[in-house]
Amino acid sequence: MTPGPAAGAADAGGSPSTVEAYQAAILSAITPLAPIQLELAAAEGCVLAEDVTAAVALPSFDNSSMDGYAVHASDVAGASRQAPAVLRVTGEIAAGDVGAYRLVPATAIKIMTGAQLPAGADAVVPVEWTDGGIAEVAVYEPAKPGNAVRYAGGDAAEGETLLSAGTRMRPMQVAVAASAGRKTVAVRPRPRVVVLSTGDELREPGTPLVPGQIWDSNSYMIAACAREAGAAAYRHSVVPDDPAGVLPALEEQLTRADLLITTGGVSMGGEHDVVKAALRELGTVTFRKVAMQPGMPQGFGVIGAGGPGGAGGVGGVGAERGVPIFTLPGNPVSAYVSFQVFVRPAIAALQGADDLSLPAVRATLTGPARSPAGRRSYLRGVLDGGAVTPLSGQQSHQVASLGRANALIIVPERETQLPAGETVDVLVLP
Numbered sequence: 001m002t003p004g005p006a007a008g009a010a011d012a013g014g015s016p017s018t019v020e021a022y023q024a025a026i027l028s029a030i031t032p033l034a035p036i037q038l039e040l041a042a043a044e045g046c047v048l049a050e051d052v053t054a055a056v057a058l059p060s061f062d063n064s065s066m067d068g069y070a071v072h073a074s075d076v077a078g079a080s081r082q083a084p085a086v087l088r089v090t091g092e093i094a095a096g097d098v099g100a101y102r103l104v105p106a107t108a109i110k111i112m113t114g115a116q117l118p119a120g121a122d123a124v125v126p127v128e129w130t131d132g133g134i135a136e137v138a139v140y141e142p143a144k145p146g147n148a149v150r151y152a153g154g155d156a157a158e159g160e161t162l163l164s165a166g167t168r169m170r171p172m173q174v175a176v177a178a179s180a181g182r183k184t185v186a187v188r189p190r191p192r193v194v195v196l197s198t199g200d201e202l203r204e205p206g207t208p209l210v211p212g213q214i215w216d217s218n219s220y221m222i223a224a225c226a227r228e229a230g231a232a233a234y235r236h237s238v239v240p241d242d243p244a245g246v247l248p249a250l251e252e253q254l255t256r257a258d259l260l261i262t263t264g265g266v267s268m269g270g271e272h273d274v275v276k277a278a279l280r281e282l283g284t285v286t287f288r289k290v291a292m293q294p295g296m297p298q299g300f301g302v303i304g305a306g307g308p309g310g311a312g313g314v315g316g317v318g319a320e321r322g323v324p325i326f327t328l329p330g331n332p333v334s335a336y337v338s339f340q341v342f343v344r345p346a347i348a349a350l351q352g353a354d355d356l357s358l359p360a361v362r363a364t365l366t367g368p369a370r371s372p373a374g375r376r377s378y379l380r381g382v383l384d385g386g387a388v389t390p391l392s393g394q395q396s397h398q399v400a401s402l403g404r405a406n407a408l409i410i411v412p413e414r415e416t417q418l419p420a421g422e423t424v425d426v427l428v429l430p
């Protein structure tokens, strides 16, 4: 396993990392999970580890795109309402009929959508252009050769690459794989992500609070974020601020997790920063400042690596490869933004996915946006077409505005204030 950023140095000193440098350090420590074969029904949300090609031409036979009559185009060339072409109907072909039919000149065969075109026919007259006759049919409009015909290979040629490795299996891609005849596909599985909140003040939603306590929202939020990003996420119950409890709780998860995420306990220097205290000792998790807002204090590393050359285990437990761990800040909006900017790409990288980051667009600010000097701000906003409005309530504990946001407005490091009318980069939230 490649060691994490600056492995061995538990606290990265000096000036804050840029967002890009930190993202790059994280991605360099992530290796994709091994591919598995999954049935199509189970593959949705996973990422392809192989190209999917068309086993046969799509479609594999010429067929009708409408309900109507298979004809020789030349037999209906002069047809009109005043002078219909009248043809004897010699049969009917439904979708799924595998019989071999041949169209005799000056006759028609009734045909349904998706049914195989009879030999000799070169066009289909839609039923709407006829009197719908059974024994014979009056055709009121001419049909050109090829009319309402779907030719073999018109969708894809045999052997054509339909989906490439790295593509996420969304419903459209599942449809393509099934259409290509695939029962199973080689995919990288959904990473198993365990989310764990720390804090003596945290209580389970649904239970009463006394002043000094809050409900734990982070573990629910981050587990939901991870699921949305394609992971199989599990939420651990709240871990109190006890350094002796944090490490065993993490250790217990190592064998069942491909990625660990904690929130809280990594502030810039408090004796209650138990996550930092517990993991610092391992030497494989680095705590650093990142030049951003919210989300300045960050931690990342790989723990539990066993075997020769392992990066240092937690009590020797864990997978050979080690388990990447993110220690996100505790304020909910900081945790959310940190997830989207750092964890999401890591989950995608574990899956070998092409789409590492949230989609970004350019939009025009409808109101001013502020940012501290030297830090990149991610402001909650509402994106509406090409316009984006910063929400009020931008502090990192203010979840109300998070609930109203559909976008994060990026204010670059060099800016402290952007006026309305300025064009900005905006991350579109899933």
Ligand code: AMP
Pocket (backbone or CB within 6 Å): 197, 198, 199, 201, 202, 214, 215, 216, 217, 218, 219, 263, 264, 265, 266, 267, 329, 330, 331, 332, 397
């Ligand atoms: P910490 O990073 O532990 O110092 O926490 C920073 C702030 O985030 C404090 O106000 C905490 O109460 C709050 N916080 C920490 N964890 C959670 C959580 N799981 N849910 C909601 N708020 C939290």
Ligand code: MG
Pocket (backbone or CB within 6 Å): 198, 199, 200, 264, 265, 272, 330
């Ligand atoms: Mg705390």
